Amino acid sequence: MKYNFDTPIDRLDSTSFKWNGAHLFLGEKARNALPLWVADMDFRVPREVIDALKNTADHGxxxxxxxxxxxxxxxxxxxxxxxxxxxxxxxxxxxxxxxxxxxxxxxxxxxxxxxxxxxxxxxxxxxxxxxxxxxxxxxxxxxxxxxxxxxxxxxxxxxxxxxxxxxxxxxxxxxxxxxxxxxxxxxxxxxxxxxxxxxxxxxxxxxxxxxxxxxxxxxxxxxxxxxxxxxxxxxxxxxxxxxxxxxxxxxxxxxxxxxxxxxxxxxxxxxxxxxxxxxxxxxxxxxGDEWLLQVKNYLQDNLDFLLHFVNQNIKGINVIKPEGTYLVWLDCRDLGLSGEELKMFMLDRAGVAFDDGYLFGPGGEGFTRINIACTRQTLREALRRIAVLT
Ligand SMILES: Cc1ncc(COP(=O)(O)O)c(C=O)c1O
Structure with a gap:
């Protein structure tokens, strides 16, 4: 079965923490920001998982x-x-x-x-x-x-x-x-x-x-x-x-x-x-093996896209190329902003919700974490919003 990870699935009004609850964690400014923060995926799970859950639900x-x-x-x-x-x-x-x-x-x-x-x-x-x-x-x-x-x-x-x-x-x-x-x-x-x-x-x-x-x-x-x-x-x-x-x-x-x-x-x-x-x-x-294989291919393409886009279009941000996880650590120190300023730069000016680097402890200040388990369209839009500011 070929899975389609490219078509957006609307998660608004789904009780998703990522899409509907960002303000609870990142503050009011996050309410309308494009969410690429907390670590879950914007992808539907394998068909067999949905069927197994439906079977269980049907038992009642x-x-x-x-x-x-x-x-x-x-x-x-x-x-x-x-x-x-x-x-x-x-x-x-x-x-x-x-x-x-x-x-x-x-x-x-x-x-x-x-x-x-x-x-x-x-x-x-x-x-x-x-x-x-x-x-x-x-x-x-x-x-x-x-x-x-x-x-x-x-x-x-x-x-x-x-x-x-x-x-x-x-x-x-x-x-x-x-x-x-x-x-x-x-x-x-x-x-x-x-x-x-x-x-x-x-x-x-x-x-x-x-x-x-x-x-x-x-x-x-x-x-x-x-x-x-x-x-x-x-x-x-x-x-x-x-x-x-x-x-x-x-x-x-x-x-x-x-x-x-x-x-x-x-x-x-x-x-x-x-x-x-x-x-x-x-x-x-x-x-889930086949689904996992396909999702990893999609994530690899997302990563390659991000690396290319940042390299071509964004000044002051260096990507720490990940070997695993669908989270990418961005070194934003060349933007010359404090932790709080970087948070506001992303959230308020660019309108994207990421995980602020300083939360991750010493060595995190000046960095931000982006979750690339999203559609290419979402990723492209998030990066575009940053690119126009740099
Ligand atoms: C390293 C690590 N451990 C644990 C978790 C969360 O695990 P759980 O939701 O099962 O508490 C995360 C979520 O991002 C994580 O990155």
Whole structure:
């Protein structure tokens, strides 16, 4: 089946956070701006997912649900075929989203006041989740050189020993800088974490979306030694545009760690799945390969279009070329604007809603993040609005 990602689908008045709720997060000026911010896609999901949801809806009874074997099989099969990762059923725990899962992981495995390391600029709920739970954020800032981000291993070692860090939250691939970390990079990083006896939480929600020539390495699949100290957070939600269904899988190979997480989630009664989220995830994993292939091609074309357009028409903005994720990190420092001024430049003057770089922590000021999982028409219009101002 050939999917059409090019024809716009009207999302206004659909309770979409991205299209109808931007003002709630970005302020009043965002009300009428063209939204290319929060990370969901403007694309309709695979036909099989819609059919599976319709089937479930037609049954007409939505009582408490269990997780069937077929659900576990779909997750296991996806991880096996895409990442050569042999996941065991008993490693998989439900969570109503990755961010809720992260908050629970932080609470289950660390104590108030403990230090947790992250790599800014990074997905801002990492820092928020740490701080909101009264833990300390330790920043191991990424290094930027020649428009490419890399890990500062020396700083990581120093931070681990100086702050007595207990947990490390990895973004793999990295939102917003778009790096798909290589096996060598992850191995070096993992060895430092393990030497310091630190639990690694690898958020791999963006794993499936990679551009030509790149593929994600599952952190826990590097070695059994790594697996025993790793909690992998996965979901079909970014890949197949299911974020509103609040369904994620937290995969924990180490039985002892798994029990700790299970006990914590049981206490909060959070292990019960959402019937629709489960059905959609299973259908996506079982039947979504062709859709994913096509959406990745469309995203690659969007990226190529953006790179060409910015290069030809926009002065003062340098694109950090992503290797994965459908989020593109734009270096706007040459525009010479402060964080707040850049926000207003985009929102008020250009009329486009992006995610402001400073939200992503140290190193984010002067940058902005654009979501290219939209029609070419939307992307072209957003870029045109900026081009006329530069
Ligand atoms: C790295 C990362 N983790 C988690 C999430 C959100 O996950 P969830 O909606 O399952 O809480 C996002 C959304 O953009 C993300 O980029």
């Amino acid at each position: 009874i939505f009582g408490y649900s269990i997780t069937p074997d077929s659900y576990y099989d779909s997750v296991i099969s996806w991880m096996g075929s895409h990442y050569k990762w042999s996941v065991k059923r008993e490693w998989i725990y439900h969570s109503p989203g990755i961010v809720p899962g992260l908050n629970c992981i932080i609470n289950a495995f660390t104590n108030e006041g403990d230090a947790i390391a992250i790599q800014p600029p990074v997905y801002y709920p990492f820092a928020n989740s740490i701080a909101n739970n009264s833990r300390r954020v330790v920043n191991n800032c990424l290094k930027l050189s020649n428009s490419r981000y890399t890990i500062d291993y020396d700083d990581l070692e120093k931070k681990f020993s100086t702050y007595n860090v207990k947990m490390f939250i990895l973004c793999n691939p990295h939102n917003p800088v778009g790096r798909v970390w290589t096996k060598d990079e992850l191995t070096k990083l993992g060895n430092i974490c393990l030497k310091n006896n630190i639990i690694v939480v690898s958020d791999e929600i963006h794993a499936d979306i990679t551009f030509n020539g790149f593929s994600t390495t599952v952190f826990a699949n590097i070695s059994d030694y790594f697996a025993q100290k790793t909690i992998v957070c996965t979901s079909a939600s970014k890949t197949f545009n299911l974020a509103g269904l609040q369904t994620a899988n937290i995969i924990i190979p180490n039985k002892k760690l798994g029990n700790i997480f299970n006990n914590y989630m049981t206490r909060l009664n959070l292990l019960r799945p959402n019937i629709f989220g489960q059905v959609a995830t299973q259908a996506a994993y079982n039947f």
